[in-house]
Amino acid sequence: MCCLLLVARDCIMFVLVDMVDTVRISPWDFHKRLNDAIAEELNKKLANKVVYNVGLCICLYDITKMDDSFIFPGDGASHTKVNFRYVVFHPFLDEVLVGKIKYCSQEGVHVTMGFFDDILIPPESLQQPAKFDEAEQVWLWEYETDEGAHDLYMDQGEEIRFRVTDEVFVDTSPTGPATATEDTAAQPGQSTGPPPEAAVEKKEAPYTLLGTISEPGLGLLSWWNN
Amino acid sequence: MLSNFEIFKLLTDLKEQRKDSGKNKHSVGQQNLNTIMYETLKYLSKTPCSRQSPEIVKEFLTTMMPHKLTKAEKLQVLNHRPQTAVEIQLMVEESEERLSEEQIEELIQTIAEILPGDPEQENKTPAEMEEAAENS
Numbered sequence: 001m002c003c004l005l006l007v008a009r010d011c012i013m014f015v016l017v018d019m020v021d022t023v024r025i026s027p028w029d030f031h032k033r034l035n036d037a038i039a040e041e042l043n044k045k046l047a048n049k050v051v052y053n054v055g056l057c058i059c060l061y062d063i064t065k066m067d068d069s070f071i072f073p074g075d076g077a078s079h080t081k082v083n084f085r086y087v088v089f090h091p092f093l094d095e096v097l098v099g100k101i102k103y104c105s106q107e108g109v110h111v112t113m114g115f116f117d118d119i120l121i122p123p124e125s126l127q128q129p130a131k132f133d134e135a136e137q138v139w140l141w142e143y144e145t146d147e148g149a150h151d152l153y154m155d156q157g158e159e160i161r162f163r164v165t166d167e168v169f170v171d172t173s174p175t176g177p178a179t180a181t182e183d184t185a186a187q188p189g190q191s192t193g194p195p196p197e198a199a200v201e202k203k204e205a206p207y208t209l210l211g212t213i214s215e216p217g218l219g220l221l222s223w224w225n226n
Numbered sequence: 227m228l229s230n231f232e233i234f235k236l237l238t239d240l241k242e243q244r245k246d247s248g249k250n251k252h253s254v255g256q257q258n259l260n261t262i263m264y265e266t267l268k269y270l271s272k273t274p275c276s277r278q279s280p281e282i283v284k285e286f287l288t289t290m291m292p293h294k295l296t297k298a299e300k301l302q303v304l305n306h307r308p309q310t311a312v313e314i315q316l317m318v319e320e321s322e323e324r325l326s327e328e329q330i331e332e333l334i335q336t337i338a339e340i341l342p343g344d345p346e347q348e349n350k351t352p353a354e355m356e357e358a359a360e361n362s
Contacts, residue, residue, distance in 0.1 A: 012301040014233045044255040048262035058233070058262055059240060087233060089266075096302060096316050098273070115265035163316070217312035224312060 055090030125212035162211035
């Protein structure tokens with residue numbers, strides 16, 4: 001992607017990011033107002049997509065500068081260099097957010113915000129002591145009171161308040177074709193090499209947030225509301 | 227400064243605009259924008275920012291000036307509308323040192339007064355609500 005990032009204005013949860021890109025407009029869209037065609041192309045390219053080290057792009061905020069459009073030989077489409085600002089979901093470190101519990105696993109509690117799904121609260125960041133109930137596949141907080149331990153379950157669908165502790169960006173751009181390794185040179189008469197395990201890649205989320213709920217006020221909203 | 231309210235307003239306006247654009251918005255290329263807009267609006271409509279307006283935000287920021295909170299802290303309060311001391315302590319760094327108990331109470335009061343709350347949540351005493359509405 002030929003997007004160049006200039007400045008990110010830090011604000012809360014949603015950030016305005018200055019970007020530069022050359023937008024290609026096909027000839028059949030020439031009847032549209034240039035600004036509308038450009039806005040459409042930018043949204044088509046970026047909306048609901050994660051930009052590496054930037055965040056989840058939501059929608060175009062505005063166009064700040066537009067250079068002249070060019071038509072290159074051999075391609076009937078016009079190319080326009082555009083400076084614009086895009087609304088990006090990128091919470092800051094330590095920000096407090098509210099989401100819903102998607103499901104629990106050995107890895108921790110998976111939280112979703114509807115428009116963003118890849119939020120994980122690892123077991124060490126849960127209110128302690130915490131236990132994973134294998135049968136019900138749910139994490140629970142063994143809350144100690146004077147009357148004894150009270151198990152607070154972290155059920156699916158419950159609203160949960162958490163603090164952002166870390167973010168992980170994974171570059172999921174396609175890699176080139178796998179290069180043949182030296183020892184797969186099959187000799188006549190021998191069986192073929194090891195099964196192509198590498199062909200089935202594990203799908204990794206391009207942008208993951210790690211959170212914590214081990215603080216007063218964090219965790220299920222129902223724990224703290226009277 | 228970009229609060230949740232501004233994003234909510236931006237997406238709501240964009241949605242209105244796209245309603246008038248006709249069939250174009252269902253083309254394959256626009257699906258991603260539709261999805262993200264729908265989900266983000268769904269999320270934000272359940273937060274305090276959906277009940278805010280530019281005037282409310284302005285009034286809130288003016289009233290908050292003497293409390294000397296940072297921009298990030300004010301924005302978090304605006305977006306979450308904390309109602310208890312515990313929530314305030316989550317959003318304001320070192321709140322025990324910077325704010326006294328009375329100041330925290332005052333803050334909670336100010337927030338409750340200026341930022342509109344969830345009508346469902348506050349319907350616990352419908353008789354009192356009706357009375358207040360009549361008197362206003």
